[in-house]
Amino acid sequence: MNPSQHQLVDSLRARFGAGIAETDPQMLAPWLADWRGRFQGATPAMLSPSSLEEVQAVLAQAGAFAVPLVPQGGNTSMVGGATPPADGSAVILSLRRMNRIRSISPEDSLAIAEAGVILADFHDAAGAIGRRFPLDLGSRGSATIGGLASTNAGGTQVLRWGTMRALVAGVEAVLPDGSVHDGLSALKKDNRGYDLNQLLIGAEGTLGVITAATLRLVPAVATRAVAWAAMESPDQALSLLRRIERQTDAVESFEIMPAEALASVLAHIPGTRAPVDAKHRWHVLIEAVATDAGDRAPEDLLADLLRQPLEAGLVGDAVVSASEAQAEAFWRIRHGISESERARGAAVQHDISAPVDAMPRFMREAGAAIEARFAGTQAVAYGHLGDGNVHFHVRAPVAADRGHWYASEAPAITRAVHDLVVQAGGSISAEHGIGQMKRDELERLGPASRVATLRAIKRALDPAVLLNPGKLVTLARRLDRS
Numbered sequence: 001m002n003p004s005q006h007q008l009v010d011s012l013r014a015r016f017g018a019g020i021a022e023t024d025p026q027m028l029a030p031w032l033a034d035w036r037g038r039f040q041g042a043t044p045a046m047l048s049p050s051s052l053e054e055v056q057a058v059l060a061q062a063g064a065f066a067v068p069l070v071p072q073g074g075n076t077s078m079v080g081g082a083t084p085p086a087d088g089s090a091v092i093l094s095l096r097r098m099n100r101i102r103s104i105s106p107e108d109s110l111a112i113a114e115a116g117v118i119l120a121d122f123h124d125a126a127g128a129i130g131r132r133f134p135l136d137l138g139s140r141g142s143a144t145i146g147g148l149a150s151t152n153a154g155g156t157q158v159l160r161w162g163t164m165r166a167l168v169a170g171v172e173a174v175l176p177d178g179s180v181h182d183g184l185s186a187l188k189k190d191n192r193g194y195d196l197n198q199l200l201i202g203a204e205g206t207l208g209v210i211t212a213a214t215l216r217l218v219p220a221v222a223t224r225a226v227a228w229a230a231m232e233s234p235d236q237a238l239s240l241l242r243r244i245e246r247q248t249d250a251v252e253s254f255e256i257m258p259a260e261a262l263a264s265v266l267a268h269i270p271g272t273r274a275p276v277d278a279k280h281r282w283h284v285l286i287e288a289v290a291t292d293a294g295d296r297a298p299e300d301l302l303a304d305l306l307r308q309p310l311e312a313g314l315v316g317d318a319v320v321s322a323s324e325a326q327a328e329a330f331w332r333i334r335h336g337i338s339e340s341e342r343a344r345g346a347a348v349q350h351d352i353s354a355p356v357d358a359m360p361r362f363m364r365e366a367g368a369a370i371e372a373r374f375a376g377t378q379a380v381a382y383g384h385l386g387d388g389n390v391h392f393h394v395r396a397p398v399a400a401d402r403g404h405w406y407a408s409e410a411p412a413i414t415r416a417v418h419d420l421v422v423q424a425g426g427s428i429s430a431e432h433g434i435g436q437m438k439r440d441e442l443e444r445l446g447p448a449s450r451v452a453t454l455r456a457i458k459r460a461l462d463p464a465v466l467l468n469p470g471k472l473v474t475l476a477r478r479l480d481r482s
Contacts, residue, residue, distance in 0.1 A: 001044035004065040005091060009045050011061050016054055022046045031075055031092055032084065035139075036349075039080035039436060042088040043070070050097040052172070052180065052211050058093060059209065060178030068469045069093040071205035073115060073147030076139040078351065079435030081151065081204050081471050090469060095146045098211060101125050109217040110169060110186055115146025115210050122215075131217035134161040134252070138335045146210045152202035154431030156287075156334075159386035160252040161218070163431065164201060170214030171197040175207075176462040186214045199457070204433050205468040207461045219291040225298035226287045226327040227306060229318040230280035234360035236314050237284050237385055241356075243314075244286070244305050250298065251305075253287040254386035261337045261382045268340040272333050276317040284385070285334050287327075337382055338391070346396035348410045350417050354426030356388040363390065366420045370394055374413055389430035392417060418445060434472045443474070 001009070001023070009021045022028060023045045032041045047069075049055045062069050068090035072082040084090045099116035106129040113122055119133075119140040126133045137143065137155040147153075149171065154163045161167065169186035183197045200208050231237060237256050244251055259281050265272050276283075286305075288298040302320045309315040321327040341347055354362050367379035376397025383390040394413050396405045418428045418441050434442050443451055454473045458465070465475045 002089075004067050005044055008061055008065045008067045008091065009047075011065075012047065012058060015057060016049075020047060020049060020054065022048065028092075031072060031094070034080045034083045034435075035076050035078060039083040041070075041084035041086055043084040043090060043092050044088055046072075046092040046094050048094045048097045052098075052174070055093075055095075055098070055174045055209055055211050056178045056180065059174050059176060062091070062466055063177060063464065066464060066466070067091055068466045069209075070468055071095065071146075071150070071209050073144035073150070074118065074139065074142040076143045076147065077151070077435055078349070078432040079429075079437035081433050081435030081468070082147070083436070085470055093209065095144065095209070095211070098146075102212065104129060104131075104217075106130055106217075111215050111217060112170075112184055112212055113145045113215060114212045115144060115149075117145045119143045119145065119148065126217050127220060130220050132220045133167070133215060134218050135164065135167055138338065145213055145215070149201050149210050149213050150203060150205050151433040152431070154384070154387070154389065156253045156255065156384065158384060158389070158431075159254055160249070165198060167216050168197065168201055168213050169216050171200050171210055172212040173200050173208040173210045176464070176467055181208065184212060184214045202433070204435065204472050206458055206472050207467065209467070221289045222291055222293055222295065223298055224287060224289040224324075224327060225302050226285060226321045226330045227302040227318060228275035228330050229284050229286065229306060229309075229315045230276045230282070231284070231314065231316050232281050234282055234363045234385070237282060238357065238360050239314055240284065240309055241386055243309065247305060248288070248301060250288045250290065250295075250301060251286060252289055253285065253384075255285040255334050255383065256385040256390070257283050257285075257334065257337060257382035258380060259283070260378070260380055261340075262333065264340040264344060264380075265333050265336045268343040269332070269336040272329070272336060275319050275330055275333070280316050285330055287331075341380070341393055341395075344395060345398075346400060346402040346405050346410075347393045348406075348413055348417075350392040350394075350414065350421075350428070351389070351430050351432040352392055352417070352421045352426055352428055353387075353389040353430035354421065354424045356385070358424050358426075359385060359388050359390065362420070362424045362426070366392065366417065366424075369420065370413065370416060373416060374409065376400070377413070388426075414441065415444075436470055439470070439472060439474060442472075 070084045070090045071093045095115040098114040100114050102112040104111035134157045152164050170184040173181045306318045363381040370379045378395045380393045381390045
C-alpha cells in the first residue's frame with residue numbers, strides 16, 4: 001500500500017470505522033479477477049461504503065489523495081470492466097453493502113433500488129407486489145443493479161422491453177468530486193439540457209458512481225410457454241421472427257443457436273436433452289407470456305404461430321412446452337451454452353451486434369471466413385437474434401496450447417472478427433461493455449469522432465482520471481490538477 005492509499009484508508013476508518021476498508025489479502029482475492037479469468041488485478045484495499053454519505057466521502061477523499069478507484073458490483077463483468085489494474089495502483093470501491101430497496105410501488109410501477117441490490121433479489125421483491133422487472137440474465141444471482149446500469153446490460157428480454165437504458169427511469173450517482181447527481185424523480189418530461197442519467201448509464205463507472213436507480217416495473221407474468229423450433233438456416237429463423245412480430249407482441253424472447261451449440265450443451269451439461277430431433281442445423285427458442293388470466297394462453301398462441309411455418313417448411317420441427325418444468329428445461333439449454341463452451345477448451349468470445357436483417361448473413365459468412373483464415377478453429381454464433389445481438393465464439397484448434405494460443409492467435413482472430421462486424425454496420429460491444437478487453441479495439445475501429453467525444457466527456461467530468469482508470473477509453477492521469 002503506497003502512502004496515498006494509506007492516508008485514504010486511515011482517514012475513512014477514522015470517520016466511519018474499521019469496517020469500511022478491507023485490507024486482508026485473503027478477503028480481497030475473490031474480487032481481483034474477472035468472471036472469465038482473463039484479467040488478474042491487484043489492490044491493497046477494498047472500500048465498502050453503506051450509504052450515499054459514505055460514497056461521497058470516499059470519492060472526495062480519493063480525490064484529495066489522488067487515489068484511483070475501481071467501482072465494483074457483483075464482479076460479473078465479461079470484459080474486465082471491474083478488475084483493478086495489475087500494478088495495485090487503484091483501490092476497489094465495492095457497492096455491495098448499499099443493498100436496500102428504498103421504495104417499490106405497484107401503483108406507479110416504479111422502484112428505487114440501491115446499487116448493491118442483487119438482480120435475483122429485486123426480481124423477488126417485484127414479484128411480491130404483483131410486478132416484475134423484465135431484465136434477466138444468467139448471472140442474476142450475483143449481478144447488481146448498479147453494475148447492470150453502469151454497463152447498460154441486456155439479457156434475454158430485450159426484444160420486448162429493451163436494455164437497462166429503457167428500464168432505468170432515474171439515477172442517483174456520486175460524481176468524481178464527491179458531489180451528488182440526484183436524478184431519481186423519474187420525470188416524464190425534463191428538458192434541462194443533456195440527459196445526465198443516460199450519460200451515466202453504460203459509462204462503466206468512468207464518469208460517476210451509481211448509488212441507486214429508479215427502475216420501471218411491468219405486470220407480472222400470469223402464465224408463460226416456451227417453444228423450441230428447428231430449421232436449416234438463420235435466414236429461416238429471421239423469417240419466422242418477422243412473421244411472429246406481425247401477429248403478436250406477446251413474444252419476449254427469440255434466441256438462436258446452431259446445432260453445434262446444442263450438441264455442446266448435451267455433451268457437457270448434465271440433465272439436458274434435445275427438445276426435437278438434433279439433425280437440424282439451427283434451433284430457436286421462443287418465449288411468450290400472458291400477464292392477465294383472461295389473455296390467450298401462451299402455449300396456444302405459440303402453437304398457432306408455428307402451425308403455418310411448419311406446414312410451409314419454414315420450420316422443420318417444433319415443440320411447445322407442456323409445463324413450467326419443460327419451459328425451464330428449454331432455457332437450461334440456452335443458458336448452458338456459455339458453460340459448455342468453456343468446458344470444451346480455449347476460445348475467444350465476442351459480444352457483437354448488427355442490424356437484425358443483416359445478422360443471418362453475418363452469422364453464415366463471418367463464421368466461414370474466420371474458419372478459412374485461421375486453420376483448425378471453429379466459429380459458433382448464438383444468442384439474441386430478435387435484437388441483432390449474438391455471441392460469436394471462436395474455438396481454438398483441438399491440439400492448441402491454451403496459453404500460447406491466447407497470446408499469439410486470439411488477438412488476430414478478435415481483430416478479424418471485429419473488422420467483419422464493422423463492415424456489416426455493427427458494434428463490437430452489444431451488451432457486455434468495453435471494459436479493458438475491447439478498449440484498444442474501440443480506439444482502432446472508432447469511429448474517431450465517437451472516441452474523441454468519449455475522451456472529452458471523461459476529461460471534463462473526471463479530469464484527474466481517478467474513476468475506473470484504463471476502462472472504456474485511455475487518458476493519461478494529470479497529477480497536477482491546479
